[in-house]
Amino acid sequence: MSHAQIGLIGLGTMGGMLALNIAEKGFDIAVFNRTTKVTRSFHETAGALAPKITPCESLEALVQAIAKPRAIILMVPAGEPVDEQIAALRPYLDADDLIIDAGNANFHDTERRAAEAEKQGPRFLGSGVSGGEEGARHGPAIMGGGARSDWDRVAPILNAIAAQFEGTPCAGFMGKGGSGHFVKAVHNGIEYADMQMIAETYGVMRDGMKLGATECGEIFAKWDEGVLKSYLIEISGKVARTADPETGAPMLDIILDRAGQKGTGRWTAIEAQHLAAPIPVIEAAVMARNLSSRLEARAEGEDLFGTGPEALPDGALSAEDLEHAMIAGKILCYAQGFELLRAANAPFDWALPLPEIALVWRDGCIIRSAMLDDMASALSDAPDRNLMFAPFFADLLKAHHGALRKVVSTAVAHGLAVPALSMALSYFDTMRTARGTANMIQGQRDFFGAHGFERTDREGKDFHGPWAM
Ligand SMILES: NC(=O)C1=CN([C@@H]2O[C@H](COP(=O)(O)OP(=O)(O)OC[C@H]3O[C@@H](n4cnc5c(N)ncnc54)[C@H](OP(=O)(O)O)[C@@H]3O)[C@@H](O)[C@H]2O)C=CC1
Numbered sequence: 096m097s098h099a100q101i102g103l104i105g106l107g108t109m110g111g112m113l114a115l116n117i118a119e120k121g122f123d124i125a126v127f128n129r130t131t132k133v134t135r136s137f138h139e140t141a142g143a144l145a146p147k148i149t150p151c152e153s154l155e156a157l158v159q160a161i162a163k164p165r166a167i168i169l170m171v172p173a174g175e176p177v178d179e180q181i182a183a184l185r186p187y188l189d190a191d192d193l194i195i196d197a198g199n200a201n202f203h204d205t206e207r208r209a210a211e212a213e214k215q216g217p218r219f220l221g222s223g224v225s226g227g228e229e230g231a232r233h234g235p236a237i238m239g240g241g242a243r244s245d246w247d248r249v250a251p252i253l254n255a256i257a258a259q260f261e262g263t264p265c266a267g268f269m270g271k272g273g274s275g276h277f278v279k280a281v282h283n284g285i286e287y288a289d290m291q292m293i294a295e296t297y298g299v300m301r302d303g304m305k306l307g308a309t310e311c312g313e314i315f316a317k318w319d320e321g322v323l324k325s326y327l328i329e330i331s332g333k334v335a336r337t338a339d340p341e342t343g344a345p346m347l348d349i350i351l352d353r354a355g356q357k358g359t360g361r362w363t364a365i366e367a368q369h370l371a372a373p374i375p376v377i378e379a380a381v382m383a384r385n386l387s388s389r390l391e392a393r394a395e396g397e398d399l400f401g402t403g404p405e406a407l408p409d410g411a412l413s414a415e416d417l418e419h420a421m422i423a424g425k426i427l428c429y430a431q432g433f434e435l436l437r438a439a440n441a442p443f444d445w446a447l448p449l450p451e452i453a454l455v456w457r458d459g460c461i462i463r464s465a466m467l468d469d470m471a472s473a474l475s476d477a478p479d480r481n482l483m484f485a486p487f488f489a490d491l492l493k494a495h496h497g498a499l500r501k502v503v504s505t506a507v508a509h510g511l512a513v514p515a516l517s518m519a520l521s522y523f524d525t526m527r528t529a530r531g532t533a534n535m536i537q538g539q540r541d542f543f544g545a546h547g548f549e550r551t552d553r554e555g556k557d558f559h560g561p562w563a564m
């Protein structure tokens with residue numbers, strides 16, 4: 096019986112929860128998983144939703160269970176698994192059937208897959224989904240890319256399962272090709288940066304202010320009541336206040352300080368370099384994750400050079416200083432993310448809807464934050480303006496950049512590594528310095544390579560020395 100309104104492949108953390116979400120919103124769904132026992136146990140444990148779910152044990156059965164024209168969501172790891180699934184499905188599908196890759200694909204792969212789909216079918220959408228397990232189950236943010244007509248076809252389902260912010264679905268169409276997955280990658284870059292800055296403030300509290308994990312957790316919980324209100328601050332408070340059930344010690348004290356990564360932050364940093372779009376806070380966060388994995392070298396460094404972080408003198412920094420520094424850092428990191436989105440428009444022939452992206456990120460996704468509503472307004476008022484210059488955020492920066500400077504300089508003076516906060520401050524200082532120091536770079540380039548320079552006192556682009564010898 097071909098009655099399912101949609102299909103889904105990949106019943107892992109995200110796919111299983113998305114399937115339950117789809118069924119709960121009243122849609123009939125057919126599901127398939129590479130490992131059949133996962134499909135069976137998924138259906139057996141679906142409870143009241145089981146009648147809306149058709150478990151399938153082959154791709155052929157999955158395809159037959161879905162009403163035409165079919166739509167099938169892929170929720171499998173990025174890269175080869177996606178290509179393999181598309182190749183395995185293709186013989187069973189009609190040209191107007193639609194595959195939706197809802198995993199975290201590299202957008203270059205999505206561009207390629209979209210181009211292949213244009214030539215040989217079936218139809219293809221690349222849709223970034225954010226929100227983790229909980230979001231997938233009860234309402235993620237969804238960033239779609241591909242053909243508008245394909246998006247419109249599945250929008251009723253995607254809008255229904257997305258998080259709702261004051262009645263508006265946190266799902267949006269970003270444009271053609273890989274644009275949806277590009278927007279999701281930038282979301283993840285901001286996620287890396289936000290997480291890193293929170294980790295740095297935790298480090299200052301733990302190593303500089305000698306606070307215990309629970310005290311740090313209470314401070315994060317307080318921040319979550321103010322300007323910094325956001326999912327990541329909220330869960331950081333919960334993480335810090337959790338005790339290990341086995342030892343009773345704070346969880347944070349027993350977790351190894353080596354951060355994992357699946358690659359989305361790195362993709363964002365690489366693309367920013369290709370586009371010459373400055374995103375130093377995000378790049379610092381990727382760098383910090385990479386350095387975190389150098390456990391042996393860091394231990395060797397501690398033996399050789401002495402313990403890095405020193406305790407801060409009493410009263411050197413307060414929790415309020417850290418909160419205000421985080422506010423400034425957060426604005427600067429989101430501003431960089433939106434600048435990167437804007438920088439991609441011309442090279443990829445996109446028109447990424449920046450205000451709508453801020454609206455989509457208001458709920459459901461990992462970087463949801465009370466600031467995003469104001470960011471959406473600022474981007475609607477002036478879509479081409481860097482967010483740091485929007486009056487609302489400029490006022491916040493004027494009020495809080497002093498705290499960012501105080502936190503960074505105090506931390507640096509006492510051997511506490513704060514790379515993302517430092518980069519936020521450097522970006523801020525660079526962006527408010529009308530006459531910088533690139534004149535020296537231009538002098539050097541002309542000295543060794545006759546590359547030419549512009550002058551401040553004359554029109555023209557190709558001036559040269561002579562240089563003193
Ligand atoms: N976890 C998260 O918070 C988020 C994840 N994502 C993205 O969603 C996608 C899925 O992630 P997640 O659910 O966490 O991953 P999981 O590891 O929990 O699940 C992966 C799923 O893919 C299947 N699978 C793995 N390899 C293959 C393959 N070669 N061919 C077919 N099926 C395969 C697995 O099947 P089997 O049971 O047989 O192993 C399983 O159903 C990824 O792209 C991820 O980046 C996006 C947003 C958030």
Ligand SMILES: O=C(CO)[C@H](O)[C@H](O)COP(=O)(O)O
Pocket residue numbers: 199224225226227283286355356357358359360461
């Ligand atoms: O997309 C996500 C959240 O938005 C996934 O949780 C992703 O896995 C997070 O990235 P990483 O594993 O690199 O930390």
